[in-house]
Amino acid sequence: MGRDNTTNDTILDGIIAMLEGLRGVESAFYIEDELRARLVELEVSGPPAFGPLTVRNEGALECLRRAHVACIVKDKTFRPPPKPTVLLIDESGREVGRELLPGEKPEERPGQKLLWLSKDFVLYYDGEKGGQVRFVLPPIPFREVEEHPGTTNVCSSSPSTLADVLVKKAAGFEDDPKLATVLIGFDLG
Numbered sequence: 001m002g003r004d005n006t007t008n009d010t011i012l013d014g015i016i017a018m019l020e021g022l023r024g025v026e027s028a029f030y031i032e033d034e035l036r037a038r039l040v041e042l043e044v045s046g047p048p049a050f051g052p053l054t055v056r057n058e059g060a061l062e063c064l065r066r067a068h069v070a071c072i073v074k075d076k077t078f079r080p081p082p083k084p085t086v087l088l089i090d091e092s093g094r095e096v097g098r099e100l101l102p103g104e105k106p107e108e109r110p111g112q113k114l115l116w117l118s119k120d121f122v123l124y125y126d127g128e129k130g131g132q133v134r135f136v137l138p139p140i141p142f143r144e145v146e147e148h149p150g151t152t153n154v155c156s157s158s159p160s161t162l163a164d165v166l167v168k169k170a171a172g173f174e175d176d177p178k179l180a181t182v183l184i185g186f187d188l189g
Helices: 005-020 033-045 058-064 161-170
Strands: 025-030 054-056 068-074 087-090 095-099 113-118 121-125 133-136 151-157 180-188
Touching: 005 025, 005 068, 005 180, 033 058, 033 161, 058 151, 058 180, 068 161, 161 180
Parallel strands: 054 133
Antiparallel strands: 025 068, 068 180, 087 095, 087 133, 095 121, 113 121, 151 180
């Protein structure tokens, strides 16, 4: 037997209250259907390719497939993500580069050299001629919602740049580069 609407509403209200109480969160709210449809359009079309490089925001699309999508507007004091938010994937699905989290050292891979793309992004090079690669923004766990009673299938992601601006505007915020949005998708069960 499923939960009644009163129980679901209590869970949903509790999640927003918990998110609003997290350090660095300026606002927390649920994405309404009209905005969700627009976000799906933006994420499916994706940003324009950078020459041979494309970007696929798999995390945002995964969030938007969930029954409920909460959103936070956060500042720089919000906790870092538990996993890399940007990966470089080759045509065979192999990770050939990744974001490094604060304080993280790149893993050593036998037969591969490390090439630093920036101070927090490393490429793994094995001497082979490169093929097609794409940047992937994967779904990321969101522990605080995973631990909330009644939630299942939790994932989070930052939306693309255009989607971030759209979400901030819908929440009444200016396009301030000191603020960013995070989508948190989940089901109840």
